[in-house]
Amino acid sequence: MLDFAYVNPTKILFGAGCIAKLGKEIPADAHVLVTYGGGSAERNGTLAEVEAALPGRRISRFGGIEPNPTYETLMRAVEQARRDGVDFLLAVGGGSVIDGTKFIAAAIPFEGEPWDILARQARVTRAVPLGVVLTLPATGSESNAFAVISRAATQDKLAFSTPKVFPRVAALDPARTLSLPERQVANGIVDAFVHVIEQYLTYPAEAPLQDRLAEGILLTLIEEGPKTLADPTAPGPRGSLMWCATLGLNGLIGAGVPQDWATHLIGHEITALTGLDHGRTLAIVLPALLDVRREAKRAKLIQFGKRVWGLSGDDDSVIDQAIARTRAFFESLGVATRLSAAGLAPDLVERIPERLTAHGLTALGERQDIGPDTVAEILRRAL
Numbered sequence: 271m272l273d274f275a276y277v278n279p280t281k282i283l284f285g286a287g288c289i290a291k292l293g294k295e296i297p298a299d300a301h302v303l304v305t306y307g308g309g310s311a312e313r314n315g316t317l318a319e320v321e322a323a324l325p326g327r328r329i330s331r332f333g334g335i336e337p338n339p340t341y342e343t344l345m346r347a348v349e350q351a352r353r354d355g356v357d358f359l360l361a362v363g364g365g366s367v368i369d370g371t372k373f374i375a376a377a378i379p380f381e382g383e384p385w386d387i388l389a390r391q392a393r394v395t396r397a398v399p400l401g402v403v404l405t406l407p408a409t410g411s412e413s414n415a416f417a418v419i420s421r422a423a424t425q426d427k428l429a430f431s432t433p434k435v436f437p438r439v440a441a442l443d444p445a446r447t448l449s450l451p452e453r454q455v456a457n458g459i460v461d462a463f464v465h466v467i468e469q470y471l472t473y474p475a476e477a478p479l480q481d482r483l484a485e486g487i488l489l490t491l492i493e494e495g496p497k498t499l500a501d502p503t504a505p506g507p508r509g510s511l512m513w514c515a516t517l518g519l520n521g522l523i524g525a526g527v528p529q530d531w532a533t534h535l536i537g538h539e540i541t542a543l544t545g546l547d548h549g550r551t552l553a554i555v556l557p558a559l560l561d562v563r564r565e566a567k568r569a570k571l572i573q574f575g576k577r578v579w580g581l582s583g584d585d586d587s588v589i590d591q592a593i594a595r596t597r598a599f600f601e602s603l604g605v606a607t608r609l610s611a612a613g614l615a616p617d618l619v620e621r622i623p624e625r626l627t628a629h630g631l632t633a634l635g636e637r638q639d640i641g642p643d644t645v646a647e648i649l650r651r652a653l
């Protein structure tokens with residue numbers, strides 16, 4: 271096992287009625303800025319429920335944080351929060367609202383140009399405290415220190431991470447996700463699945479517990495994901511999906527093991543250029559990446575095939591079938607696994623390696639040996 275330090279300070283409140291408990295977690299004298307997205311939280315009553323849980327606080331709102339949140343929109347929230355003297359942020363939404371709120375939290379006290387937090391990885395020494403009401407199980411952002419922000423003007427999509435933006439508290443009420451369209455639920459299943467794969471499917475590192483935890487999440491997603499799509503009104507499978515997604519990227523399964531993240535970095539560039547949903551980019555890249563990287567990942571691909579997909583036979587056939595079953599799982603959720611099937615142009619094979627190079631991302635993967643040529647090969651196999 272690799273050396274590691276692990277901390278996760280987010281208090282999770284899970285279950286029906288957990289939003290009402292937020293009042294105990296947020297200072298009684300706080301000026302709270304409630305951030306949200308396109309309005310579903312307003313329409314389905316989540317915002318009203320959140321505000322009812324915070325009696326006595328001064329509450330302001332900032333809505334309209336778009337999917338793949340943009341610097342341009344978020345800077346308007348930063349101006350509003352600075353002007354109003356906001357001292358607590360409460361994100362109500364999915365990964366986009368949460369990530370956007372993390373950026374707002376870091377940008378409010380930042381001296382200088384906040385885009386540098388992303389473009390130059392400028393150090394964040396302070397951030398306004400934040401909490402989350404999760405409405406879309408997928409990213410794990412409700413309980414981690416990462417955020418991914420886009421800049422519309424330059425078609426950049428860049429990530430930053432700092433412990434300062436760990437949410438203090440996250441409320442996970444499965445009922446608040448039941449208004450999600452099928453497409454977003456499917457995207458969330460794929461996103462959570464690929465988060466686990468990025469931390470599991472690398473090379474053996476004498477970390478059997480992390481492997482079993484990862485396999486447990488993958489098996490649960492394979493079992494519960496289709497159930498939650500088949501009956502979108504059932505809170506049980508939806509709750510399991512929520513908890514899988516949170517544990518998939520809250521630091522636990524990634525502690526002490528090598529991590530890949532090439533699928534995500536390639537996927538971010540695809541979203542930045544085409545606007546395709548985050549989860550859908552992953553479903554296209556991952557099967558092709560596993561195929562190209564089958565030798566580098568050989569031992570773990572065999573383990574994945576046997577333990578997660580229940581395969582047997584000779585090693586090469588287990589690897590072939592493991593990749594095929596993963597692709598078929600994504601397809602069964604209604605998520606395309608080819609650039610062509612998602613309606614994307616083949617010139618991405620050249621454009622994505624160029625964009626990664628422009629962002630200084632020329633050595634990806636758990637061994638940092640995926641350069642622009644390998645990225646092009648992965649995308650060619652995803653055509």
Ligand SMILES: NC(=O)c1ccc[n+]([C@@H]2O[C@H](COP(=O)([O-])OP(=O)(O)OC[C@H]3O[C@@H](n4cnc5c(N)ncnc54)[C@H](O)[C@@H]3O)[C@@H](O)[C@H]2O)c1
Pocket residue numbers: 307308309310336337338339363364365366367369405406407408409410411414416417418446447448449450451454457458461519548549
């Ligand atoms: N911080 C991280 O660790 C991390 C990890 C993976 C991805 N991301 C980023 O997160 C973003 C994607 O987040 P996401 O997949 O959660 O989707 P999202 O937040 O972009 O939301 C997708 C859509 O679903 C709608 N929606 C959300 N909740 C709803 C509900 N309950 N009912 C109806 N509609 C609802 C939103 O308004 C939006 O239109 C991307 O920018 C991605 O890069 C972050």
